[in-house]
Amino acid sequence: MSTANGQDLDALYQEIILDHYKNPHGKGLRGDADAAGTAEVHHVNPTCGDEVTLRVHLADGVVDDVSYDAVGCSISQASASVLHDLVVGKGVDEAMAIHQEFLTLMQGKGAIEPDEEVLEDGIAFAGVARFPARVKCALLSWMAWKDATARVTGAATGEGDKA
Amino acid sequence: MSTANGQDLDALYQEIILDHYKNPHGKGLRGDADAAGTAEVHHVNPTCGDEVTLRVHLADGVVDDVSYDAVGCSISQASASVLHDLVVGKGVDEAMAIHQEFLTLMQGKGAIEPDEEVLEDGIAFAGVARFPARVKCALLSWMAWKDATARVTGAATGEGDKA
């Protein structure tokens, strides 16, 4: 029986996730928060206290950099690292599409087959979708990124589009 | 079966009560509310809306008059009438003792044998004590009387001594 649970746990804590957790990519705040094309946001997971300060720099419609400072669990840390890998260097539209893909995966309750072409290491989060309490951890930095990006591009965002 | 209940009802609605209800003694406000030795109070039963305005006139330590205006059910009307009969003309201390006797009867849940010497027609209310929702009706004017009397004599009263 404890094997059954051991397996569950392994579905959550995939090697890839633990690797990103131990060696997060792109961590640390870079650049100037007040520079043109830059926005910084601070997001909190109110139930557990995990926090991220995330800065986005866009240049010519491209995500030039995503830098962040974060405290939180393995899932929230690893997902920030994967976010960095996936969106930096991409056009804003393409990055938004990746964001949508990741969001869909996370909200799929474990029933969605992730597309490795699009999500790369992000597919390791497929198991997280089966742990509803942890979905918020995985989405913390992604929501912060979307918010910050919208602030730069001036698009509407916020709670309103959660539904 | 309906007899059993019919009997219960008769325990509540004793002839004496219905008589006082139809022909209340001492009803109507008399005298001058601002005269010396006089106090007037207005009490309400918040759950049902029954109301009484009651005026007490004391003279030389004697209850000279209790006059009242009241709207309410048979029980509350009859008990004001009985109150009037029992306390007018008595010394304040004796009247207070009668008040206490009536209160004890009402709070006795039907287990107390009333003393006809003291309560006279008031013994008809023994049955009311078995109907918790109606005890407040029976006590409305009595509580008003105590309150008004205390205002004249300057004694402390109010919610505090309910317990």
Add this chain to the structure above:
Amino acid sequence: MTLEGLLPELAVIRKDFPILERTLAGGLPLVYLDSANTSQKPQVVIDTMVDHLERHNANIARAMHQLGAESTEAFEAARDKVAAFIGAPERDEVIFTKNASEALNLVANTLAWPGDRQVGPGDEVVITEMEHHSNIVPWQLLTQRTGATLRWFGLTDDGQLDLSAIDELITERTKVVSLTWVSNMLGTINPIAEITRKAHAVGALVVVDASQAAPQLPIDLAAMPAEERPDLLAFTGHKVVGPTGIGVLWGSRAVLDVLPPFLGGGEMIETVRMDVSTYAGIPHKFEAGTPPIVEAVGLGAAVDYLGHVGMEAIHRHEQAITAYALEGLQSVKGLTVLGPLDATRRGGAISFEVEGVHPHDIAQVLDSRGVAVRAGHHCAKPAHARFGVQSSTRMSSYLYTEPREIDALVEALEYTRSYFKLD
């Protein structure tokens, strides 16, 4: 006996409500005609609560373990069910309170504090003379405390809102219009859409007390034209076959977002420092502390139950029983119904007077025959005062009420008259 419009499976529905099998003193069957006061509970609501307490009990949101996940899921599923029940445009607009009174106070209380909608001196709040005390006192407190003015619609002799002065009442000074959809005393159904349109035209908030509407009328907020949709709507769990301890405030996101917090504490925060805090988004912003979890779960089961029976069907049933009751009651000598007499245009609470007997005494005699009604002012003193009465007797039916219970009421009223030797 069958009436047009009764629920076809009435006998089956009655079996869902265990209390209806109870007998009272003297072995008399229960004739429960006090549903506007509180409704009885079907087995499925009780069983759902028991299952939650015996198998899934845990605190929500904050707990990450399996029980916590189950409890959170059950609680949030209840929010979805309630949102569906009233056709809420967004499920996060559904806030759980402890009863309708708290929901109404939440609005009135927060409007006192700085914010886009703050009420202050010179502002006016408009209510009506037929409100339940829970939709009067909060607005008295608000206006007294802020220096605003409380105004109200009067009533016509046949128990309708007197709309003749609507243009003097609803003006640019009006900040809030709060009114009941269905009167708990008169049964009147108010023209919510029309009044909302008027109020919105002057920029006022509209608060609808749906405590008596939610049990009886199908509600579909999303389907209402925006200008006729109230901004806030309150109802209470125990009147829609749910448990006590739970109420609902629905509010449009736009309005809820600008209201300042009501109760502060756990779950309603984003972050807390000793000197200052920031708050969570709706619905959590207004749900401080451990919410009524098992009560929400019970309410979810309750609105599901009503949904399965069908609110249209329940409404028809209520109308049929109400028409039958109005007819029966008026056959009693000396009896006067307070409020509209057309069953198709009113709710199922019928208040009446019987000449020569006080409502308490009526209720008492009825009770001795197993018939449970309410006597008093039904938390609507001003409406009673308007009709020159101090109290009344009220019968109120619900989806489990049978015509023979109305017969029992009428018979018991005749008995009351004879008991008190009226003519």
Add this chain to the structure above:
Amino acid sequence: MTLEGLLPELAVIRKDFPILERTLAGGLPLVYLDSANTSQKPQVVIDTMVDHLERHNANIARAMHQLGAESTEAFEAARDKVAAFIGAPERDEVIFTKNASEALNLVANTLAWPGDRQVGPGDEVVITEMEHHSNIVPWQLLTQRTGATLRWFGLTDDGQLDLSAIDELITERTKVVSLTWVSNMLGTINPIAEITRKAHAVGALVVVDASQAAPQLPIDLAAMPAEERPDLLAFTGHKVVGPTGIGVLWGSRAVLDVLPPFLGGGEMIETVRMDVSTYAGIPHKFEAGTPPIVEAVGLGAAVDYLGHVGMEAIHRHEQAITAYALEGLQSVKGLTVLGPLDATRRGGAISFEVEGVHPHDIAQVLDSRGVAVRAGHHCAKPAHARFGVQSSTRMSSYLYTEPREIDALVEALEYTRSYFKLD
């Protein structure tokens, strides 16, 4: 295994709690160590609620029929039971709220309005750095809204209140001192009597958050010397083996009488006119609307149950389990307990850190072994900040906790360390 001080009939007590028989994913038994978050419910509480719903359900006070009388009696009997549970000087001083958070907000909210105790500019409110958010945010709202100043006791490194500055903190400017009796994060038991004496000496009101004390410590308000007795005390039903949806505010009559009304509505009034209302005496003055009836009845059964087991015995049991847990936890490499280490001087909630693993991840691995604990800030962010941590893992026991459950926790923590390949 047996420890000195455990409840002698522990196996029997466990049988009273149906949820403890549940298995989790993978067929694992439940090890419930999250009782400071919410407690489990004994069968008698559930059965009492079911009996009420199935046989006695009616609205209270206002209903005069037999069901109404039964329901009212059950509700008011629950008030008597709660009064006895805390040794309230007067039963009418017990006010039912929806949870502890509402009880605390009731006080903070009403102190903003005109009355003998109104808080205004220049006044100070004193809390502590170890409060639950529900005893921080209400006072932030009060002080922000009235122009008063919020101040607080800091904490010592070993998790005690730092009383060294008490004379600068509690002064003639102090209008309210509000603090927790037992910390839900650190487990600290605060010197309520001493602080109350100080606060009373300057005429300040004392509010005690007993949410974590009521489940564990015998409370006898009437036995306290008046100068050491708090003026107000709050706790919550779901932590004392009662249901959600119910909390308690006890307050001395003298103070409750002068606080202005909180929620307005049915049941809290004496008389209502459209322009002005007068209010009922306590407790009804603070119980607007239909109260949590079945929840109060359940809470009555709950405190009766605790009374039968005996609060002294429960307190000893908690101390025994806590001592055993402190010992077990400290055997885990890299584990640091936050808060006092002497079991005889603390409550049963133990928060800890394990170097190298985030609390969420700990809780997740524990959960996979059936061990339910809480991870996060436990609604005590400032206390976490004080100790330089952002979150922690918390285990909390109760009268049904067995030593072997602590063993399971410790073993699961060892497993967690190996799972995350620490050393």
